[in-house]
Amino acid sequence: MxxxxxxxxxxxxxxxxxxxxxxxxxxxxxxxxxxxxxxxxxxxxxxxxxxxxxxxxxxxxxxxxxxxxxxxxxxxxxxxxxxxxxACGRPPYHLIGIDLDISGHEPAAGTTPDSVAALQQLAFEHLFTLPETVTVLTPSGGRHIWLRGPANVVVPNSAGRLAPGIDVRGGGGYLVGPGSVATRGAYRLAPGTADLSAPAPCPRALLRLLTPSAHAGHCGHPPHGQSARQGEGLVQFVLASHEGQRNTRLFWAACRAYEHGFGEALADTLVEAALHTGLTEREARATIASARRLTLER
Known part of the structure; x- marks a missing residue:
């Protein structure tokens, strides 16, 4: 030993x-x-x-x-x-880590883990593509995606703010380096990324999601077309919920809707989507009300 x-x-x-x-x-x-x-x-x-x-x-x-x-x-x-x-956020790369967690159960064969699907959904909604970059596989089956940030932007650490199962490591945070051995096993570079010498630049659209918006929580409304596109993605995110994650997904979607100024307009649609997943109307409206309070407090 x-x-x-x-x-x-x-x-x-x-x-x-x-x-x-x-x-x-x-x-x-x-x-x-x-x-x-x-x-x-x-x-x-x-x-x-x-x-x-x-x-x-x-x-x-x-x-x-x-x-x-x-x-x-x-x-x-x-x-x-x-x-x-x-250490993240330090020169020369100003490293940003996207930590995709895998829930306690392994995804079924042929399916995509929730956190990976959520990141794909964000990329679809906000029109960005993740570049080929350094990726570290964790002992639990998750992965850390390394991205390079700009020198003049501080990316805060967060847990589940982007989506359930997605944590962000920025200034003041750190990532476990490949080759490390922890209690549950070893961290290793994903196949195909070992030869990459440096993290790829973070897409601008993703960077905007990672940094606090000066307009978060405002009561103004975005253009109708933008609201509809973002709202549709949030509704689909709720509809894709499985048992054990329905409230979490609904809460996250409602928070994002209120942050972008169309929470009230989307609330009834989110409730309807939640009913399809098995929640009761009372549960759904209570979850959305909690999201509204939290967003307004921010």
Whole structure:
């Protein structure tokens, strides 16, 4: 067991150094995918707001570096590390990670996982195509899609905001690097992407979805044609719900409709779609009302 752990730690360092050489800031991770080094401020009274200014390691993603000497020092301080994190939002790539999660059950043969289908639906609705880029396969069956962001845009981290099962890693976040070994298994590059030297640029339409809109939550209405096109996609998203995800999909669709200013106009249609999936009218209207409150509060 000890030999296996040492082997995993040695491989993690080797992969981290390789990533750092390509310009990706890295730091050590434990098998739980959390930063391997504990905070030097633990036990101190009150909240300590330090992002490494103290000069000590143990600040998670803020320890990330491309300096090979510093990388080795971090791993020497955490010999139990079996993986490494890659800081997002940092030059030169300003990495954006699209994390497609796979729910607890494996998709049926010949079907597309919900998160992948949701991303395809977003691409269809907003007229963008995902470029060929670095993709990392996770032990749970999910995947991390790497994209390059512009230097002047900060992409926030989010969980499920784009769609259920889609998380976003941006500034202040990190991705588990390929070659890392976690409790559930290893992270590895997807076939066909190992030879790609850098992440592909993020499509502009997708970038607009990833960044907070100055108009989110406003009460104005988009042009009728635009409203109809987006509304149709949201309705189809609800209609495609399976048992166990009906409320989640309805809530997400309602939030997007209210954010874009046509929530009230689409509410009855969303209720009708929810009825087709098996929800009662009372359940559907309560879910939409919750989405409206949350959006207006934002």
């Amino acid at each position: 000890a030999t296996t752990a040492r082997h995993a730690a040695t491989l993690a360092l080797a992969h981290a150094l390789s990533a750092a050489e390509r310009g990706l800031p890295v730091f050590p991770l434990s098998p739980t995918k959390l930063p391997a080094l504990r905070s030097p401020h633990r036990g101190q009274p009150g909240h300590v707001s330090c992002r490494g200014e103290c000069g000590l390691p143990g600040h998670g993603v803020y320890d990330a570096t491309t300096d090979p000497v510093a990388v080795r020092a971090l791993f020497d301080a955490a010999p139990w590390a079996t993986g490494y994190g890659i």
